[in-house]
Amino acid sequence: MYLQDYGTVPNMENMPGIPARITAQHKERYEIVCQHGLTHARLKTKEYYGGRSLFPTVGDYVAMNYIPNGDSQILATLPRRTCFCRREPGPIPRDQAVAANFDWVFILQSMNQNFSPARLERYLTLAWQSGATPVIVLTKADLTESPGEYLTRAEAVAPGVDVHAVSARTALGLAELQPYLQPGKTLVFLGSSGVGKSSLVNALAGEEIMTVSGIRESDGRGRHTTTHRQLTRLSGGALIIDTPGMRELGMAEAEDGLAEAFSDVEQFLGQCRFRDCRHEKEPGCAIKAAIAAGALDPARWERYRKLRDEAQSHEEALRRKKEWSKNVALSRKARGAKK
Numbered sequence: 001m002y003l004q005d006y007g008t009v010p011n012m013e014n015m016p017g018i019p020a021r022i023t024a025q026h027k028e029r030y031e032i033v034c035q036h037g038l039t040h041a042r043l044k045t046k047e048y049y050g051g052r053s054l055f056p057t058v059g060d061y062v063a064m065n066y067i068p069n070g071d072s073q074i075l076a077t078l079p080r081r082t083c084f085c086r087r088e089p090g091p092i093p094r095d096q097a098v099a100a101n102f103d104w105v106f107i108l109q110s111m112n113q114n115f116s117p118a119r120l121e122r123y124l125t126l127a128w129q130s131g132a133t134p135v136i137v138l139t140k141a142d143l144t145e146s147p148g149e150y151l152t153r154a155e156a157v158a159p160g161v162d163v164h165a166v167s168a169r170t171a172l173g174l175a176e177l178q179p180y181l182q183p184g185k186t187l188v189f190l191g192s193s194g195v196g197k198s199s200l201v202n203a204l205a206g207e208e209i210m211t212v213s214g215i216r217e218s219d220g221r222g223r224h225t226t227t228h229r230q231l232t233r234l235s236g237g238a239l240i241i242d243t244p245g246m247r248e249l250g251m252a253e254a255e256d257g258l259a260e261a262f263s264d265v266e267q268f269l270g271q272c273r274f275r276d277c278r279h280e281k282e283p284g285c286a287i288k289a290a291i292a293a294g295a296l297d298p299a300r301w302e303r304y305r306k307l308r309d310e311a312q313s314h315e316e317a318l319r320r321k322k323e324w325s326k327n328v329a330l331s332r333k334a335r336g337a338k339k
């Protein structure tokens with residue numbers, strides 16, 4: 001097996017060590033693949049805790065010191081081609097890199113009570129922001145008599161995005177996904193617990209690679225069966241990152257993602273009479289006019305606004321945190337200099 005089988009290895013010129021790709025993370029220990037095969041590695045503390053390199057996530061390429069009879073040492077995270085980030089759940093404003101260096105983001109929702117156009121928009125925004133191309137996969141087609149209705153509702157909130165209806169149980173629609181499964185290309189599967197991400201990995205692989213378990217009958221929610229992100233290579237050469245169902249998908253920076261996911265909404269921005277129009281009661285408001293003319297769905301406009309506000313307040317919180325850390329460091333330095 002070669003590292004080249006796990007995607008395109010970035011340029012390592014002037015970097016120490018050998019290249020490797022992260023296939024899984026278990027707290028401080030990483031599973032990686034390198035020219036010597038699959039092995040384990042840990043971060044070199046000095047390089048990472050000094051803030052010189054971004055902490056690696058699954059899918060990242062890293063520069064590594066290979067140690068044959070123990071855990072290898074990760075020296076640096078190589079530049080990312082694409083990265084899916086969300087706001088880390090919890091009170092402290094932080095970004096969490098869910099996966100990196102993929103070509104397609106598969107957003108999965110099942111055609112039952114899990115289906116939610118508003119949640120699709122949230123995933124689509126961050127998927128476009130990642131730099132890769134989103135694809136919507138509606139799962140459990142065997143459970144519904146009207147997949148067409150779900151397809152139409154998904155397409156309505158996903159302009160320009162391919163939408164597929166599949167069943168891992170009956171293999172219905174799986175052939176439509178074949179064009180994405182190219183050797184060396186990476187797909188990341190995202191979606192709530194229980195939508196069938198791991199079942200789809202198994203169906204595409206033709207073997208039980210990932211553990212799967214039933215959803216709760218009472219409310220259709222999943223049981224958080226997958227507990228860590230895992231990059232798997234299919235025998236045909238495609239790479240899939242399976243992820244645990246996320247309870248929350250908080251907005252991280254999303255300006256470019258919003259522009260792509262809501263191009264139909266943003267086309268009306270900047271056309272109001274007043275440059276600082278708040279789109280409330282101002283005369284000459286292009287948004288209000290588009291809504292009145294039936295060219296813009298008011299509910300979609302409100303959802304867009306909510307996501308944009310959430311992303312902006314996260315960015316503002318990050319900026320304030322950075323400023324605060326800078327001030328603390330400066331005042332420490334000044335105190336040190338007085339001694």
Ligand SMILES: Nc1nc2c(ncn2[C@@H]2O[C@H](COP(=O)(O)OP(=O)(O)OP(=O)(O)O)[C@@H](O)[C@H]2O)c(=O)[nH]1
Nearest residue numbers: 168169193194195196197198199214224225226245
């Ligand atoms: N009827 C039907 N059930 C499915 C299908 N795909 C998955 N399931 C069932 O849905 C349940 C959850 O599937 P998983 O694959 O574990 O879901 P997951 O998205 O990986 O969930 P987490 O790992 O918890 O994030 C299991 O009982 C599966 O058998 C399908 O196409 N049809």
Ligand SMILES: [Mg+2]
Nearest residue numbers: 197198225226
């Ligand atoms: Mg799973």
